[in-house]
Amino acid sequence: MLGSKIDLFGNEWLDVVFDQKNKNYGAYMLRRQSSSDTVKALFIAGTLFILLFLSPKIISLIKGSSSLDEHQETTRVVTVQAIPPVVEHKTPPPAAVVPPRAKVPNVKFTTPIVVDREVETDPVQIKDLVNATPGQKNIVGDPDGQVVVTGPTGDGPAKQAAVEDTKVYEFVTLEVQPAFPGGIAQFYAYLSKAIRFPEAAQEANVQGKVFVSFIIETDGKLTGIKVERKLGYGTDEEAIRVLKASPAWTPGIQNGRKVRVKYNIPISFSLGQ
Known part of the structure; x- marks a missing residue:
């Protein structure tokens, strides 16, 4: 018996230990039911552990589905108003500026044209240009008028600022x-x-x-x-x-x-x- 394999948790060994003893004693019943109680305890503990581990996942899935349903239910229709037309404000053209009358009268100067017919108007004579300036039409001068300069004006290059050579x-x-x-x-x-x-x-x-x-x-x-x-x-x-x-x-x-x-x-x- 000593050389054989001994199973301390087997019921046969339990009967030998409690031979001629009161088997109704609590130790005999606890040891006899310890294997089944251990399996039940492991099953219950494993089930609780799995539920505890998966509970956040399950809660998130439930909340996600409920939030998706709420999002679908709260969809609103937005009406976009049409863009008002752009009103262009056109600037009126500036009023025509009437130049002042020149002090020196103008004499209409016609370009000489060679023709075979008699000229209706006499050309301007040199004596007419002594006290007048040539122009496109005859304009009577005003003694109190201003001297009109038709050419470009400016200070000239003499008064231009000198540009410093930084090269x-x-x-x-x-x-x-x-x-x-x-x-x-x-x-x-x-x-x-x-x-x-x-x-x-x-x-x-x-x-x-x-x-x-x-x-x-x-x-x-x-x-x-x-x-x-x-x-x-x-x-x-x-x-x-x-x-x-x-x-x-x-x-x-x-x-x-x-x-x-x-x-x-x-x-x-x-x-x-």
């Missing part, structure tokens, strides 16, 4: 090129005296050239200073600082006027100087 010209295309006071040699002499070799470049033993460009304005000042090719270690900033402090140049001239000119130069940084 930036290249250095080689000018009639008169800009120049530093004393010449380009004096400009490089100014650079050699004004440049302070940066400490970072000295410690790194950096030497070379910084290529910069700038614009010489019509007043000779330098603007638009830009480093075209960098050297680093503070040399680029030092080149910009020296150019900003440069004295004014003599501006370039094109078509007799001062113009803006772009200039490119290399600035050398050497420890041997």
Whole structure:
């Protein structure tokens, strides 16, 4: 019996344990019905869990169908009114302006036409034009009238505002090129005296050239200073600082006027100087 497979939950083992004992005792009945009670409990718990898990889905379906029915029931018919016609307000034409009577009378001047028949009206004579001006018809002058000028009038080009030339010209295309006071040699002499070799470049033993460009304005000042090719270690900033402090140049001239000119130069940084 000890070597056989023992089923502690079987009714046979239960009868052996409670042999010659009061089987009406609560422990015997509880153990005998425990399997069926466990199955019932699992079934009830599983059913409740499924209902609890699916209840939100079921509620949403019920609400969705009811809201759909309400939406269908509350459909309204909207009547769109017709767009009123656009009333065009036509501006009346301006009233004809009657020009004032001229002080000098006009004499009708007819264009000479070569014909084979006798001319009905005599042409205008030179003496008639001494105290009158030619026109399309005869008009009697008014001594108190105004002098009427029929041609275009204006202040003329002498009083027109001068248009400033803001174009930036290249250095080689000018009639008169800009120049530093004393010449380009004096400009490089100014650079050699004004440049302070940066400490970072000295410690790194950096030497070379910084290529910069700038614009010489019509007043000779330098603007638009830009480093075209960098050297680093503070040399680029030092080149910009020296150019900003440069004295004014003599501006370039094109078509007799001062113009803006772009200039490119290399600035050398050497420890041997």
